[in-house]
Amino acid sequence: MSINRRQFLRRAGVITALGLGSSFVISGFRKKEVAEAAGFAKAPKDMPAKRWAMVVDMSKFKTEADMNKVVEACHKLHNVPDFGNPKDEIKWIWKDDYHHTFAGGFNEYLDENVMHSPFLVTCNHCDNPPCVKACPTQATFKRPDGIVAMDFHRCIGCRFCMAACPFSARSFNFKDPRTHIDEISPEYPTRTPGVVEKCNFCYERLADGLQPVCVEQSNGGLIFGDLDDPNSEVRKIISTKLTIRRKPELGTQPCVYYLVGGGEHD
């Protein structure tokens, strides 16, 4: 038996049509969307804001122990693992020296104290965040309240955001973090290997009407509030005192401000 080209094409067409048609009969009429959801709302205690920001007053941190307390509180609450070596280190908030914190701000007559004392640094939740632009999956995104947040579910671990962030505020999980957490905090999920993480301005606490845990533990050294609100403490400090930001020349518009000289403010 032999068939010619025309017959072959006709038969192939019929079989394809049958195949497509029957798969449509099986799956095509199924409901695709969840229609029953009636709606969503903000948590009742959720604190609304237009632009969350933080002021760091280093003069309130008398000893390194004061700083460690803040770092530990954050890392404990958010199940940040400790791998015990700098290569795998995961950090949401940490201490760094003057040169790394304010690169380019050096002059040789700078106060010895300032130059050799550590600064607390974290994600700046930039107004113009390069990490968000670099992220190909929108796992990193900017919320309407200014927080640069992450959807860990969606992170594919490409690390573009780490390359894009000029502040090294992001860390990558090379290994399973769960096995390197001393004491699990059930308040916040852990991460998996292959996921990037960073400070989230404690948005899970803001939804419960609470301040970030680092602010709570800082004895007034960290001040948190809505920069858009003219009566907020952060706004008053920033508009009346001299504050500096990290690497402002890069144009990312950091929203973590460092109070120069410290001293009194209300």
Add this chain to the structure above:
Amino acid sequence: MYKGGKIIASLIIFAALFTIPFFYNMGKVNAGPDVALDTPAIQRLPASEQQCVESPEFMKENHMQLLNQWREEAVRNGQTVYINSQGKKFDISLQDTCLKCHATESASNPVVLNNPANSTGVSNPALNASPEFCASCHDYSAVKPLCWTCHFEPKEAVK
């Protein structure tokens, strides 16, 4: 056809081998998953909280889509409260809402703790043999959700 007989015979043998599992299982009744909807964890809750966020039929069919919606709204839009079709409000939280009922209560069970999939002593409702909910159906349908690599069981259950 060149060597037609051999080709057709081989094809028949191939088709027969390939379909053996299908014919082998044909007609046998398969015991479905054993889902208990009335567990001690549920009985302990007040009557007003014994209902799931939506009807059981809806949840059986759509819980994955619903969870996706919850994740999207909570993580990306900051909407952490779900208002169901009856107008009742629920916190969007696997740990504090879903697992109030859907828990294995096995966090203290040595078999569970020694399972390497449950690092740091946190039990994994999606993996552990449990007569209830998640694991029973997921085992039956060979689905392995990854929720518990990050999320936890309810606070009381975590050591």
